[in-house]
Amino acid sequence: MKEFYEKSINKVTEALHLYWIDKQIDFMLNSCENKQVYMIGVTNPNWNGTYVLEGEHYDVVEIDAGSCIIVARLALKKPDEEKEMIVDCSVHCIDKMGEVRFFYLHMTPAEHEENSNLNAFIGENQHKDDKYSQVMHGIFDVVLEYSCLNNTFRYDHEEYRKFFGMDKYYITIDQWFWSFVGESVHPDDTGCMDIFRDQDILKRIKNKQYMFESDFRIRKPDGKYKWIKMNVLIIPNDSNSNVKEMYMLFKEVDNDLRISANKMLTRTDSLTLIWNKHYSRQLIERYVARIRKPGTSLMMIIDVDDLRGINDTYGRLTGDFVLTKVVENVLSVIEPKDVFGRYVEDSFVLFLADRTDRGELAEVVDKVIKITNFDYIEKQIARKIHCTIGATFVDRVCNVETIYEKCENALEEASANEEDIIYS
Numbered sequence: 001m002k003e004f005y006e007k008s009i010n011k012v013t014e015a016l017h018l019y020w021i022d023k024q025i026d027f028m029l030n031s032c033e034n035k036q037v038y039m040i041g042v043t044n045p046n047w048n049g050t051y052v053l054e055g056e057h058y059d060v061v062e063i064d065a066g067s068c069i070i071v072a073r074l075a076l077k078k079p080d081e082e083k084e085m086i087v088d089c090s091v092h093c094i095d096k097m098g099e100v101r102f103f104y105l106h107m108t109p110a111e112h113e114e115n116s117n118l119n120a121f122i123g124e125n126q127h128k129d130d131k132y133s134q135v136m137h138g139i140f141d142v143v144l145e146y147s148c149l150n151n152t153f154r155y156d157h158e159e160y161r162k163f164f165g166m167d168k169y170y171i172t173i174d175q176w177f178w179s180f181v182g183e184s185v186h187p188d189d190t191g192c193m194d195i196f197r198d199q200d201i202l203k204r205i206k207n208k209q210y211m212f213e214s215d216f217r218i219r220k221p222d223g224k225y226k227w228i229k230m231n232v233l234i235i236p237n238d239s240n241s242n243v244k245e246m247y248m249l250f251k252e253v254d255n256d257l258r259i260s261a262n263k264m265l266t267r268t269d270s271l272t273l274i275w276n277k278h279y280s281r282q283l284i285e286r287y288v289a290r291i292r293k294p295g296t297s298l299m300m301i302i303d304v305d306d307l308r309g310i311n312d313t314y315g316r317l318t319g320d321f322v323l324t325k326v327v328e329n330v331l332s333v334i335e336p337k338d339v340f341g342r343y344v345e346d347s348f349v350l351f352l353a354d355r356t357d358r359g360e361l362a363e364v365v366d367k368v369i370k371i372t373n374f375d376y377i378e379k380q381i382a383r384k385i386h387c388t389i390g391a392t393f394v395d396r397v398c399n400v401e402t403i404y405e406k407c408e409n410a411l412e413e414a415s416a417n418e419e420d421i422i423y424s
Helices: 002-020 026-030 131-139 157-164 173-183 187-196 198-206 257-265 277-289 307-314 316-331 358-371 400-416
Strands: 052-064 067-077 085-096 099-111 142-147 152-155 211-219 225-236 243-252 297-304 339-344 347-352 374-378 381-385 387-394 421-423
Touching: 002 026, 002 052, 002 067, 002 085, 002 099, 052 173, 067 173, 085 173, 142 157, 152 157, 152 173, 173 187, 187 198, 187 211, 187 225, 198 225, 198 316, 277 297, 277 339, 277 347, 277 400, 297 316, 297 358, 297 400, 307 316, 307 381, 316 339, 316 347, 316 358, 316 374, 316 381, 347 358, 358 387, 387 400, 400 421
Parallel strands: 387 421
Antiparallel strands: 052 067, 067 085, 085 099, 142 152, 142 243, 211 225, 225 243, 297 347, 297 387, 339 347, 374 381
16 A cells, blocks of 8 residues: 555656646546546646756545545746745555556645645635625535636635544645545445535536535544535636636534435335335335245346446436436336335345235336336446346245345346256
8 A cells, every 4th residue: 555655656756746747648648547526737738948846745545445635835936036936736545556646636836835835725714704704604604615727726724624623734625525435424424425526517617506505423522423415616707617716515414303304214216206125124124024926926136237437437417317216217127116226236026925926027027127227328428237137036924134135145146157047
């Protein structure tokens, strides 16, 4: 792990030296893994004059064994000028077959501040003359402000410490994001932060969806968790093609009885609006308890193949659309008495109840197989969506735990053998 971090620092250092000192951009561009990488300030540099490197500093934000963020600050000066130019850069580095690649890169020059190196970034002393800013700070507990034009990240340090229980200074949005996900957000809720994926943000801008929200849990200083609401406001650039500014607005919702009750008592999945995992299991248990004739009920676990790959490649919004499309298709071929629920992120549970015999069940299964395999087309995206199914027939002597276990084993076997469905 340490070796990868050192290689990442060395590659970022080489890229920045070549770019600013030798004025060569090819090394940096050829190191980028993502064709739509954010390269703020990179493709429109100030090439006038020659820069001398006065100083540099590099930090590593650790993510995992094959991923990290290198945060760099360079002090540059032209020989004929006294004033320094400070360049801040953050690079998300990934391990690609032993080679360090740049997954995304933010770089921008910033004017040097004599008073404090942090004043340009941390909002302790920021002016709140803007009425809109005053309103946001009045309504929400914490306001984070990010300017994409100069890569500055501002927030009130005291507000942040009081709300999140963390006494840290963040210079870039990348530093904040990975620290926040890794140290504050409940492990079961980290998927809520996928709204910050580059692909998703660009789609939201394109669709003029400039504000969205999410509820999730964060860790308190005592180790327990509290529910908060995060509103994200995007200000697009003039061409409506990328982010100009972004605001992350946080408010505690523990005392909101409506939200608290919904979190504890809801029976439906928030995305697909079908039964959630807990309630669908309750309904299945009731059905199993009153089964009288063997071979008239069947349970399936329907898994959407490579949903994670779809999310990583096309964005979370595309993955969510695929899930809702699978749900819509399945609902079109089953009956109201059947139990259809979300099982985990990429799979569903379907209980076909009270059919005449196995022949009738087989007819429904065939329809489900056909309807859950389809082509997804979105302008330049064309992908075959395929679902794998593990199934088992249910009778009245079955234990519900055993039913789930049989379906999971059958699903694992079907995936290994690249079969549409396996019965256990």
